Amino acid sequence: MGYWMELFGYAGKILHLNLSENRLQKMPLERSLTKEFLGGSGFATKFFIDLMDPHVEPLSPKNVIAIMTGPLTGTMAPMNGRHIIVSKSPLTHAWGQSDSGGHWGAELKFAGFDGIIVEGAAEEPTYLWVSDGNAELLSAKEIWGLDTFETEHFLKQKHGRKTKVLCIGQAGENLVKFSAVMNDKGRAAGRRGLGAVMGSKKLKAIAVSGSNAINVHDDKMLLEISKEIVSQLKKNPRVNTISEFGTWANIPFLLKIKDLPIKNWLQDDLGDELNSLNKQVMRETLFVGSRACYGCPVGCEKTVLVSEGPYSMKESGRGPEYEAIASMGSLCLNFNLKAIAKANDLANRYGVDAITAGCMIAFTMEIFERGIISEKELGFKAEWGDPEVVINLIEMIARRRGFGNILAEGPKGAAKIIGRNSEAYAPNVKGESVPMHDPRTYLGKALMYAVCPYGPDHSRGSVAELYTGSEELGIEKVDEPTTRDVARAFSSTENFVEVLECMMLCTFQYASYAGGISPAYVPKLYNSVTGDKISLDDMLKIGSKLVQLKRDFNERAGLKAEDDNLPPRFREVPRYVNGKAVTVDYKPYVEEYYKIRGWKG
Ligand code: SF4
Incomplete structure (x- = not known):
C-alpha cells in the first residue's frame, strides 16, 4: 500500500510555491499533521504560523x-464544498481568514492537492495552473485588468470547461483593502482583504482541474450517515425555506427582532419599504435559478438577472445573500431591488467584499x-437611498477613483484620512466593518464581534444553543442567560466552528440556527472517511x-486586549425595541470569555 493510500480522505500532497523564486514544490502531507490539525483551518493555521x-x-x-x-472535501459528505484562505490581513493587520463555498x-483535491501555500511575489502578473498532480506558473498578462467573470471565462476556454477558477478582480489588483478572493462566478472569500494580498503578489488566479477520486475508508458507512443528515435537513422547515428563497427569506423576521441594520445602524424600523424586501417579490423580480456548493442538497444560492433598464447585468449571476441585501440595501436606505442586484453583481465582478463595500457607502452617506x-x-x-450613489461608489472603490481611493482603505484607514472624528460613523472592530446583525439586540453578537481574531464575523459561533441546550457541546438550556452563560455557549460553539472549518463543512447548515445538524455527526463523517476513531470531544480540543x-x-503581531472591543455606535446609540432603548456593554461578556479561555485582560 502506497503512503498516500493510508491517508484516506486526503489527497496527500500540499503545493508550496514561491513566486519570487518562480519555484514550485510538492510536499507530502504528514500523517501526524492530520492527527494534530485535521485539515482546513487546522492545516492553514499550522502552515501559516510556521512560515x-x-x-x-x-x-x-x-x-x-x-x-x-x-x-471531507470532494467526498459524498453533505455540504463539504468549502475552502479556507489564511493570510495576514491588510485591513486589520492581524490574523486574516475567510472561506468560500462552490466547487473549487x-x-x-481531484487535481491531487489538499492545499496550496504561496510565498513571495511575482514580478509580472501570474496565474497558477494545477491539473492532475501537475502545477505550473503561467503569465497572466492577458487577464490582468479583467473582472472575475471574464477571468473565469478566459481560463475555462483555455484549459477546458471542467476547470474551476479562484481569482481576484480589479479591486484585488488595485490593492483595495477589502477586496475578495472569488471563485465559481460569484462565490467569495470576501472578508479581510485577502484579494489585495493576492494582488500584491501579482497572483491573478489559481485554475484547477482533476480527475482523481478521493479515497474513502468506509463508503458504506459514509453513505448511511450522509443519508441520515440529508433526511433530517429535508424535514427542517428553515432549510426548506432557505432552499426555496435563499438567505434573504428571513428579512421580515430579522426586522421584527430588530436585527436588520437600517441607515448605518441609526434607524430602528421600516415602513412600507419592507414590502420590496419580501421574499416573493424578490423571487418574481430577480430569480432565474438556483445553484449549490459541491455536495449540497440545500442550494441556498439563487441566481438572478436584471435583463434591461439602468441596472441591467451582462449575464445572470449569483444573487445577493442576506448580508449583501442588508449592507447595500437597508444600511444605505436603498430599497431598489434591481439596483441591489446590480451592486452585488459589480462587487462580485470587481472582487470586492459586498459587506464592507455597503458599510463604506453608508458611511459616505452619513458623513455627507x-x-x-x-x-x-x-x-x-451622496443622499441616503440613492441607488446611483451605491452603484457609483462600488465602481469608484474598485478602481480607486476619486473619493473611492480613500474609501478603498477600509473603515479605519478611510476615517483616518478624512479625520474630523469620522471613525464614529464607520463602525468597525480591529479595522474590519461590522457584519449585518445588530449586536445591541442579537444576544452573543457583541462578544463574537469583539473577540474574533480576524475581526467581527457573523458565523464565528452562536449562543442559540442556550435556548435548546446542546449535550454534545456541553451547553445547558437556560431561560434567562447570564453573561457567563453567553460566554460559555459562545466559546463552545466557537470551538465547534473551528472543527467545522477543519472539515470545511458548511457552518451555516451544521449550525443550530439553520440546518441544525447534530454536532455528533461530524466525527462520524470524519471517521468513516479517514478510518480514524476520533471523538467529538477530542475534535473540540x-x-x-x-x-x-x-x-x-x-x-505577537502587536494586538492588545483593548483591540477586543465594540464601536461606540452600539454602546452609545440606542436601538428602540418595544419602546425600550437598547445599547450593549460588551466588556462583561469579554471578561467572562477571557476567564474561560484563561486569558489576561
Ligand atoms: S447551504 Fe448554501 S452555502 Fe451551505 S453548502 Fe449549501 S449552497 Fe453552499
Missing part, C-alpha cells in the same frame, strides 16, 4: 497565503449628511487549540 513572521507588512512579498481544503475546493464631506469633494451628492494559536499570532 510567517507576525510583524511582516500584509502587502509585502513576505506575507504568506495558505489555501486549504478539508478531509473539491476540484483542487453631517457635512463632514462636501459635494465638491465627492463629485456628487483541537478547535480550542486553534482559537489559542490565532490569538497568540495576533499578540
Whole structure:
C-alpha cells in the first residue's frame, strides 16, 4: 500500500510555491499533521504560523497565503464544498481568514492537492495552473485588468470547461483593502482583504482541474450517515425555506427582532419599504435559478438577472445573500431591488467584499449628511437611498477613483484620512466593518464581534444553543442567560466552528440556527472517511487549540486586549425595541470569555 493510500480522505500532497523564486514544490502531507490539525483551518493555521513572521507588512512579498481544503472535501459528505484562505490581513493587520463555498475546493483535491501555500511575489502578473498532480506558473498578462467573470471565462476556454477558477478582480489588483478572493462566478472569500494580498503578489488566479477520486475508508458507512443528515435537513422547515428563497427569506423576521441594520445602524424600523424586501417579490423580480456548493442538497444560492433598464447585468449571476441585501440595501436606505442586484453583481465582478463595500457607502452617506464631506469633494451628492450613489461608489472603490481611493482603505484607514472624528460613523472592530446583525439586540453578537481574531464575523459561533441546550457541546438550556452563560455557549460553539472549518463543512447548515445538524455527526463523517476513531470531544480540543494559536499570532503581531472591543455606535446609540432603548456593554461578556479561555485582560 502506497503512503498516500493510508491517508484516506486526503489527497496527500500540499503545493508550496514561491513566486519570487518562480519555484514550485510538492510536499507530502504528514500523517501526524492530520492527527494534530485535521485539515482546513487546522492545516492553514499550522502552515501559516510556521512560515510567517507576525510583524511582516500584509502587502509585502513576505506575507504568506495558505489555501486549504478539508478531509471531507470532494467526498459524498453533505455540504463539504468549502475552502479556507489564511493570510495576514491588510485591513486589520492581524490574523486574516475567510472561506468560500462552490466547487473549487473539491476540484483542487481531484487535481491531487489538499492545499496550496504561496510565498513571495511575482514580478509580472501570474496565474497558477494545477491539473492532475501537475502545477505550473503561467503569465497572466492577458487577464490582468479583467473582472472575475471574464477571468473565469478566459481560463475555462483555455484549459477546458471542467476547470474551476479562484481569482481576484480589479479591486484585488488595485490593492483595495477589502477586496475578495472569488471563485465559481460569484462565490467569495470576501472578508479581510485577502484579494489585495493576492494582488500584491501579482497572483491573478489559481485554475484547477482533476480527475482523481478521493479515497474513502468506509463508503458504506459514509453513505448511511450522509443519508441520515440529508433526511433530517429535508424535514427542517428553515432549510426548506432557505432552499426555496435563499438567505434573504428571513428579512421580515430579522426586522421584527430588530436585527436588520437600517441607515448605518441609526434607524430602528421600516415602513412600507419592507414590502420590496419580501421574499416573493424578490423571487418574481430577480430569480432565474438556483445553484449549490459541491455536495449540497440545500442550494441556498439563487441566481438572478436584471435583463434591461439602468441596472441591467451582462449575464445572470449569483444573487445577493442576506448580508449583501442588508449592507447595500437597508444600511444605505436603498430599497431598489434591481439596483441591489446590480451592486452585488459589480462587487462580485470587481472582487470586492459586498459587506464592507455597503458599510463604506453608508458611511459616505452619513458623513455627507453631517457635512463632514462636501459635494465638491465627492463629485456628487451622496443622499441616503440613492441607488446611483451605491452603484457609483462600488465602481469608484474598485478602481480607486476619486473619493473611492480613500474609501478603498477600509473603515479605519478611510476615517483616518478624512479625520474630523469620522471613525464614529464607520463602525468597525480591529479595522474590519461590522457584519449585518445588530449586536445591541442579537444576544452573543457583541462578544463574537469583539473577540474574533480576524475581526467581527457573523458565523464565528452562536449562543442559540442556550435556548435548546446542546449535550454534545456541553451547553445547558437556560431561560434567562447570564453573561457567563453567553460566554460559555459562545466559546463552545466557537470551538465547534473551528472543527467545522477543519472539515470545511458548511457552518451555516451544521449550525443550530439553520440546518441544525447534530454536532455528533461530524466525527462520524470524519471517521468513516479517514478510518480514524476520533471523538467529538477530542475534535473540540483541537478547535480550542486553534482559537489559542490565532490569538497568540495576533499578540505577537502587536494586538492588545483593548483591540477586543465594540464601536461606540452600539454602546452609545440606542436601538428602540418595544419602546425600550437598547445599547450593549460588551466588556462583561469579554471578561467572562477571557476567564474561560484563561486569558489576561
Ligand atoms: S447551504 Fe448554501 S452555502 Fe451551505 S453548502 Fe449549501 S449552497 Fe453552499
